[in-house]
Amino acid sequence: MKLVVLSANPNLYSTKRLVEAGKKKGHEMHVVDHTKCDLVIEKKKPGIVYKELEISDVNGVIPRIGASVTFFGTAVVRQFEMMKIFTATESQALVRSRDKLRSLQILSRAGLGLPKTVFSNYSKNVGGIIDKVGGAPLVIKLLEGTQGLGVVLADNRNSAESILEAINGLQARVIVQEYIKEAKGADIRAFIVDGVVVGAMKRQG
Incomplete structure (x- = not known):
């Protein structure tokens, strides 16, 4: 061919x-x-x-x-x-x-387990957003980021509020996610063909 x-x-x-x-x-x-x-x-x-x-x-x-x-x-x-x-x-x-938000919506609809996630339109209620994902530590991701760029781990509430307020001021769109402590900064990428996992790789942050 x-x-x-x-x-x-x-x-x-x-x-x-x-x-x-x-x-x-x-x-x-x-x-x-x-x-x-x-x-x-x-x-x-x-x-x-x-x-x-x-x-x-x-x-x-x-x-x-x-x-x-x-x-x-x-x-x-x-x-x-x-x-x-x-x-x-x-x-x-x-x-x-390439659309983080759309990908999460598709995974959620399919019933896959996901960290609690909040996306808002430059909301000034940063405290409410932090509470909705279970508080700090939490993960903040730029929607346009790739390959780990634009991802920030906020260790405490003050840090999370400062980062979100700064990003809102720049009018950059972000998603805020629950921090999965058990993952220890790693994630597993699985390759699925016709519903069967044919390969996988581990990425350590």
Whole structure:
């Protein structure tokens, strides 16, 4: 099969490993920088142009979209979907995964255990928010943060109030979460395929 890996950097370890694994299985592998694609939209004939050539005869796409280019990267993935080309990560799943609040809402609806979480629209009632998650210590996360950036552990109530008031002053959106002491700063990422855990990794903060 002819497969395309969407990646802005072909030298990334994850990108190179995907290409190597694909070639080992006998597939024709290509790396396409999605940030340099042009999307052609016309009646019932969507297309993608890369390096002045129209992409065609592709059997599948493996998106590796960085957080900083989520909007355009998602548009490229959606364009492949419109072209009836299989994508390993659907555009809707990509958008949801980059939205912390939406992800929590989906997990909550599915009945998964979650730390108590509060999201508000620049509420001045910081004391009430702190109480709703069980008091300090608590975790404050910027909605736009990724890879651990924009995450703060407030050890006590005064610290939590000061941080929330400062963030409100900057009009930055945050979620406030209960601190799970038993986790000891670690979390486990599970990879699930068709309802079955096929792999997992532990991240230590």
